[in-house]
Amino acid sequence: MTSAITTSASPAAPSVGAHARLRPIAVGSAAVTGGLWKQRIDANADASIPEGRAQLEKAKNLLNFRIRVGDAEGEPAGPIFADSDVYKWLEAAAWEYARSQDEGLLRDQLEVTELVARAQDADGYLNTVVPARQERYGELPWSHEHYCAGHLIQAAVAQKRATGRDDLLDVAVRLADHLVATFGPGRTEDIDGHPVIEMALVELFRETGTQAYLDLARWFVDARGHGIIEARGHAPTYFSDRLPVREATTVEGHAVRAVYLAAGAADVAIETGDDALLAQLATQYASMRAEKQYVTGGLGSRWDGEAFGDAHELPNDRAYAETCAAIGGVQWAWRMLLATGEAQYADQIELMLLNGMLAGLSLPGTEYFYVNALHIREGAHPDEERSAAHGRRGWFDCACCPPNIMRTLSSLAGYLATTTDGGVQIHQFAPSTIDAGSAALRVETSYPWDGSVRVVVDEAPDGEFEIAIRVPEWAEGATLDGLPVDAGGYATVTRAWARGDELVLELPLDARFVAAHPRVDEARGQRALVRGPLVYAFEAADNAGVVLDDQSVDPASAVTAEERPDLLGGVTTLRTGDLTAIPYHLWANRGPGAMRVWLPVD
Numbered sequence: 102m103t104s105a106i107t108t109s110a111s112p113a114a115p116s117v118g119a120h121a122r123l124r125p126i127a128v129g130s131a132a133v134t135g136g137l138w139k140q141r142i143d144a145n146a147d148a149s150i151p152e153g154r155a156q157l158e159k160a161k162n163l164l165n166f167r168i169r170v171g172d173a174e175g176e177p178a179g180p181i182f183a184d185s186d187v188y189k190w191l192e193a194a195a196w197e198y199a200r201s202q203d204e205g206l207l208r209d210q211l212e213v214t215e216l217v218a219r220a221q222d223a224d225g226y227l228n229t230v231v232p233a234r235q236e237r238y239g240e241l242p243w244s245h246e247h248y249c250a251g252h253l254i255q256a257a258v259a260q261k262r263a264t265g266r267d268d269l270l271d272v273a274v275r276l277a278d279h280l281v282a283t284f285g286p287g288r289t290e291d292i293d294g295h296p297v298i299e300m301a302l303v304e305l306f307r308e309t310g311t312q313a314y315l316d317l318a319r320w321f322v323d324a325r326g327h328g329i330i331e332a333r334g335h336a337p338t339y340f341s342d343r344l345p346v347r348e349a350t351t352v353e354g355h356a357v358r359a360v361y362l363a364a365g366a367a368d369v370a371i372e373t374g375d376d377a378l379l380a381q382l383a384t385q386y387a388s389m390r391a392e393k394q395y396v397t398g399g400l401g402s403r404w405d406g407e408a409f410g411d412a413h414e415l416p417n418d419r420a421y422a423e424t425c426a427a428i429g430g431v432q433w434a435w436r437m438l439l440a441t442g443e444a445q446y447a448d449q450i451e452l453m454l455l456n457g458m459l460a461g462l463s464l465p466g467t468e469y470f471y472v473n474a475l476h477i478r479e480g481a482h483p484d485e486e487r488s489a490a491h492g493r494r495g496w497f498d499c500a501c502c503p504p505n506i507m508r509t510l511s512s513l514a515g516y517l518a519t520t521t522d523g524g525v526q527i528h529q530f531a532p533s534t535i536d537a538g539s540a541a542l543r544v545e546t547s548y549p550w551d552g553s554v555r556v557v558v559d560e561a562p563d564g565e566f567e568i569a570i571r572v573p574e575w576a577e578g579a580t581l582d583g584l585p586v587d588a589g590g591y592a593t594v595t596r597a598w599a600r601g602d603e604l605v606l607e608l609p610l611d612a613r614f615v616a617a618h619p620r621v622d623e624a625r626g627q628r629a630l631v632r633g634p635l636v637y638a639f640e641a642a643d644n645a646g647v648v649l650d651d652q653s654v655d656p657a658s659a660v661t662a663e664e665r666p667d668l669l670g671g672v673t674t675l676r677t678g679d680l681t682a683i684p685y686h687l688w689a690n691r692g693p694g695a696m697r698v699w700l701p702v703d
């Protein structure tokens with residue numbers, strides 16, 4: 102590996118020599134300028150991120166750091182991985198600064214950064230909770246020490262890319278050097294029960310060029326599945342440690358752990374040119390998608406162990422579908438997209454962002470779902486904190502999901518498009534501007550409410566250039582400039598361009614009923630309503646006087662779409678028979694109540 106100069110500044114930026122077909126566009130070089138995502142990005146900036154810092158005070162995550170540096174007294178509070186929430190918030194603040202250049206937010210993140218830096222031990226170790234509760238690295242399957250380190254490193258890389266500052270990066274480098282000195286072949290041969298360090302170390306390699314970080318990431322990936330966790334007395338499946346990553350053909354165990362590991366393995370494959378590893382990850386992804394993913398993109402069906410179930414084990418009322426798992430799924434799909442250039446991964450990113458993840462956030466941006474059920478029965482009893490029957494909540498004792506949404510929304514522009522030497526690829530549709538270096542494009546659309554996507558050339562590249570626009574798999578009948586294009590790929594036009602040239606993609610947004618795989622017992626004989634990339638839900642608030650649990654649908658019946666600018670921030674509702682449906686991600690914004698995605702066929 103010669104150089105690790107990054108090609109752009111976004112989450113997951115393969116190095117120059119990396120085996121990636123596509124290259125990301127820096128977060129600051131693309132901007133969402135309107136529409137659904139802008140609403141959410143604004144709420145993230147105006148409410149979620151500032152409120153998030155207040156919640157970190159209230160939940161004592163920041164107090165833990167003050168205790169560690171001697172500014173306060175007491176025992177650290179919260180889960181053993183409490184530090185990670187601070188780091189995810191720092192990452193969110195960094196990407197948000199890249200977007201808004203908000204100096205107040207920069208001051209805020211530097212203040213928290215300074216506190217974090219002071220809490221670092223002289224040898225680079227950094228954790229505010231573990232040292233007060235147990236021996237350093239004494240119980241890695243549960244201690245989350247590498248997990249917290251991974252989130253710190255991700256935040257540091259984001260801060261460097263977004264602000265150019267080294268404050269947190271210096272901390273991350275000292276911590277990573279400590280990990281390199283401590284773990285690996287011939288040193289301590291141990292792994293954390295919760296992956297994320299793999300992705301983080303690869304990103305730090307990309308940022309610094311230090312080969313040892315990539316080597317350790319690869320070692321952490323390859324060390325799994327060889328009995329390390331079992332030797333410590335734990336059943337390995339939960340920890341993604343039953344099989345080597347290179348042998349596993351599906352995902353299993355704790356869903357967030359599994360997808361974070363796969364995303365890190367994809368990063369390793371991209372940087373080392375490991376095609377065999379990449380192919381294995383593609384096999385795992387295909388299995389997850391075909392057998393273990395909800396129609397909403399949600400991942401992980403079991404409350405028990407927050408885990409993937411067996412193939413087709415996808416209950417609706419007891420769905421877990423943790424918000425973080427959808428986010429981890431996006432991170433994995435993004436890396437697969439960069440590596441392969443295959444549109445299926447961009448389809449997946451869209452599905453998970455617009456449904457599985459976005460349902461986790463209230464419209465004002467201050468309340469969250471941890472668990473994303475697909476069915477809330479009449480009179481459902483919220484049996485515990487995470488139950489969706491409560492409606493969204495301001496924070497959680499285990500608050501992994503809220504800051505995970507924050508960092509995803511503040512870096513969302515980074516997922517819109519990519520470049521190759523001779524072209525640009527548009528993967529996600531939003532009113533936006535995309536500065537691809539040699540070309541600048543503008544996207545005008547009301548998607549996902551309307552299927553028209555206009556791509557305008559604002560600055561033309563020299564010579565021939567390819568503009569590729571994703572045509573989602575569901576978009577049979579799509580046209581580009583009036584000519585039919587195949588669904589499930591990219592419509593491409595290669596030619597010389599002039600300022601003002603444009604392409605117009607028309608995606609058919611007819612509502613459609615979809616059925617699950619017949620082996621999904623809990624959805625057999627039922628239909629879900631989808632329109633474009635949006636999955637719809639029937640909610641009590643729109644269906645007064647009706648017991649949703651007693652309802653059924655006729656899939657042959659007409660479905661009418663109605664634009665409702667007055668409702669839920671502006672939405673298209675669907676009506677079938679006597680029932681009204683709204684996009685799933687918007688349910689529970691008018692209080693909790695009965696809701697269902699699947700309805701039995703008449």
Ligand code: FUB
Nearest residue numbers: 182295357407425499501
């Ligand atoms: O273990 C850290 C986080 O807490 C996981 O990613 C979530 O699933 C929750 O268990």
Ligand code: ZN
Nearest residue numbers: 423425501502
């Ligand atoms: Zn979570």
